Amino acid sequence: MVPAHQAGWYRRSGDTLSLTLHVQPGAKRSEIAGLHGGALKIRLAAPPVEGRANEALLKFIAGLFAVSLRDTELKLGGQSRHKVVAVTGSKIEPESLLPDN
Numbered sequence: 001m002v003p004a005h006q007a008g009w010y011r012r013s014g015d016t017l018s019l020t021l022h023v024q025p026g027a028k029r030s031e032i033a034g035l036h037g038g039a040l041k042i043r044l045a046a047p048p049v050e051g052r053a054n055e056a057l058l059k060f061i062a063g064l065f066a067v068s069l070r071d072t073e074l075k076l077g078g079q080s081r082h083k084v085v086a087v088t089g090s091k092i093e094p095e096s097l098l099p100d101n
Contacts, residue, residue: 008038010094017087017094019061024081025053030060034099039082054078058085064097065090 011018022036027043034041046056058072065072065087077083 009035009040015089017065017090018075019085019087019094021057021077021083021085022081023053023057023083030056032064032097032099040094040097051078054083057083061085061087065092 009020020039022039022041023044024033024041025044025046025048027045029043030045031043032040033043042057042060044053044056044060046053054074058074059069062069062072067087067090071088071090073086073088075084075086
């Protein structure tokens, strides 16, 4: 098994993290479900309606990385389950969010 930091689901550039995500909206609760291919799988309680899931995703990510909502940005995948989110200014290491850690 490839270690998470080599799995390609995130990239750090300066103080910005780019996260590759596989998002499953409409779940019972919002949680990290582990790795899915080359992405971090996230189950979201929000429905995929009128951008609500994307908004809930950014709030969830901001909470995980202990940053304000304005420090998160959806870069790719507005209408897709596969998304790229940028997080700026977090001191949280992405590997620490995995269920195995």
